[in-house]
Amino acid sequence: MTPEEFRARAHELVDWMADYLEGVEQYPVKSSAAPRDIIRKLPATPPDAGEPFDNIFRDFREIVLPGMTHWQHPSFFAYFPANSSPPSVLAEMLTATLGAQCMSWATSPAATELEERMMEWLRGMIGLPDAFTGVIQDTASTATLTAILSARERDTVFLINERGFSPEMRFAVYCSTETHSSIEKAVKIAGLGKSHLRKLPVDDLYALMPRALEDAINRDRRRGYTPLCVIATLGTTGSTAVDPLPAIGAICRKHRLWLHVDAAFAGSALILPELRWMMDGIEFVDSFVFNPHKWLLTNFDCTAFFVRDVESLVRTFEILPEYLKTPEGARVNNYRDWGIQLGRRFRALKLWFVIRSYGVQGLQARLREQIAMAHRLADTIAKTPDFELLAPVPLSLVCFRYHPQGVDGETQLDSLNTQLMEQLNRSGAMYLSHTKLKGRVALRMAIAQTSVQQHHVDDAWALILRTARSLTPSN
Numbered sequence: 001m002t003p004e005e006f007r008a009r010a011h012e013l014v015d016w017m018a019d020y021l022e023g024v025e026q027y028p029v030k031s032s033a034a035p036r037d038i039i040r041k042l043p044a045t046p047p048d049a050g051e052p053f054d055n056i057f058r059d060f061r062e063i064v065l066p067g068m069t070h071w072q073h074p075s076f077f078a079y080f081p082a083n084s085s086p087p088s089v090l091a092e093m094l095t096a097t098l099g100a101q102c103m104s105w106a107t108s109p110a111a112t113e114l115e116e117r118m119m120e121w122l123r124g125m126i127g128l129p130d131a132f133t134g135v136i137q138d139t140a141s142t143a144t145l146t147a148i149l150s151a152r153e154r155d156t157v158f159l160i161n162e163r164g165f166s167p168e169m170r171f172a173v174y175c176s177t178e179t180h181s182s183i184e185k186a187v188k189i190a191g192l193g194k195s196h197l198r199k200l201p202v203d204d205l206y207a208l209m210p211r212a213l214e215d216a217i218n219r220d221r222r223r224g225y226t227p228l229c230v231i232a233t234l235g236t237t238g239s240t241a242v243d244p245l246p247a248i249g250a251i252c253r254k255h256r257l258w259l260h261v262d263a264a265f266a267g268s269a270l271i272l273p274e275l276r277w278m279m280d281g282i283e284f285v286d287s288f289v290f291n292p293h294k295w296l297l298t299n300f301d302c303t304a305f306f307v308r309d310v311e312s313l314v315r316t317f318e319i320l321p322e323y324l325k326t327p328e329g330a331r332v333n334n335y336r337d338w339g340i341q342l343g344r345r346f347r348a349l350k351l352w353f354v355i356r357s358y359g360v361q362g363l364q365a366r367l368r369e370q371i372a373m374a375h376r377l378a379d380t381i382a383k384t385p386d387f388e389l390l391a392p393v394p395l396s397l398v399c400f401r402y403h404p405q406g407v408d409g410e411t412q413l414d415s416l417n418t419q420l421m422e423q424l425n426r427s428g429a430m431y432l433s434h435t436k437l438k439g440r441v442a443l444r445m446a447i448a449q450t451s452v453q454q455h456h457v458d459d460a461w462a463l464i465l466r467t468a469r470s471l472t473p474s475n
């Protein structure tokens with residue numbers, strides 16, 4: 001591709017991108033592709049000779065696009081969103097154009113120093129104490145694994161890194177039954193053993209019960225285990241429940257355990273002073289993760305990971321072969337040593353563009369609007385006969401179910417709600433997901449999409465009502 005052709009194509013694509021974002025509502029939110037529909041349309045082998053760009057772009061529109069679920073559609077209410085925004089996309093274009101691999105300071109000083117500054121900005125924006133230092137990771141899953149590995153190494157004075165596990169080492173890790181699956185994955189990868197992850201019971205609000213934590217730690221100690229770390233969640237995936245950090249933290253301090261906080265979704269909401277109560281007890285926390293790529297208008301991937309003890313983190317991951325040695329030494333951060341990957345994308349740029357474009361107040365205003373929409377929907381559901389809320393709504397996720405009068409069997413209600421969700425999602429007009437709360441199927445509606453407006457929520461609710469009432473409960 002010549003520079004002239006690149007310029008022309010880039011303009012063409014930017015026009016397409018602007019049209020796409022403007023008209024995204026014309027697409028069905030969830031792709032209706034059946035398994036293998038797309039791969040059947042893709043040649044089994046690559047072309048020998050280069051193809052014209054027109055053909056490639058045509059196939060993008062005709063083959064790829066119908067197989068996409070439109071995460072930036074304002075009626076995308078499923079999962080937690082992967083928020084994006086125009087300034088973030090523009091920054092990603094620059095990142096791709098620069099094509100830098102930012103493993104160390106020397107390989108792009110601006111990328112490293114911008115990352116350092118953005119982590120300071122985010123720390124201040126969410127009210128984390130200055131004792132924390134941040135680094136950008138790809139996902140919360142990676143950040144949690146990084147935290148657990150650091151906890152493991154600090155506890156064993158970096159012995160496992162050196163010699164591997166010895167037979168007498170039996171660690172236990174604690175979380176609640178509502179904790180995200182990435183915690184179990186991290187425990188498995190860290191070699192601690194899935195059966196040594198204690199999933200503790202939750203209270204009526206789906207929050208971890210500190211009493212159960214203390215009991216489990218004492219039980220493990222009696223049985224010869226070494227309690228290693230606790231993962232508390234601010235904003236669980238199922239219902240955005242908030243684990244009580246002050247009580248959990250006091251137990252961690254007493255037993256000298258590493259406390260990691262997973263605030264993947266909810267962390268962005270800490271930019272709102274009125275929600276900072278979620279962070280009470282932060283003085284006990286060793287590491288903290290949240291995803292600006294979920295709820296801070298910064299497109300995937302961008303995870304902010306903060307630790308108190310940077311030295312332990314770096315000592316866990318540092319490796320210095322001859323070819324990576326540079327003369328700057330301790331005056332700079334080499335982020336390749338702050339996590340798993342060597343190669344790193346320049347992710348700080350999009351944060352910089354987003355925060356400067358919206359300003360802290362602009363971001364706060366957007367989140368407040370979405371939380372207000374969620375609360376309005378929750379009020380409506382609470383007042384609507386035949387519907388029930390299944391969890392409190394501290395943020396912008398509403399968990400509910402259809403519960404028509406006279407239908408009381410839990411199995412029947414589960415299948416009715418699954419049917420409702422599938423029908424809604426097939427409509428292409430909205431997209432919901434589900435979870436199980438106290439064993440019951442709950443529909444999850446996350447109102448946190450960048451461009452969602454009140455009328456999208458109202459339309460979605462009208463469709464939910466109509467669809468629910470058209471269903472006949474089966475026995």
Ligand SMILES: Cc1ncc(COP(=O)(O)O)c(C=O)c1O
Pocket residue numbers: 080138139140141142180182233235236237262263264265291303
């Ligand atoms: C509470 C929580 N933790 C972790 C994750 C995993 O996030 P990531 O995809 O960034 O690994 C999620 C994803 O939704 C989540 O809700």
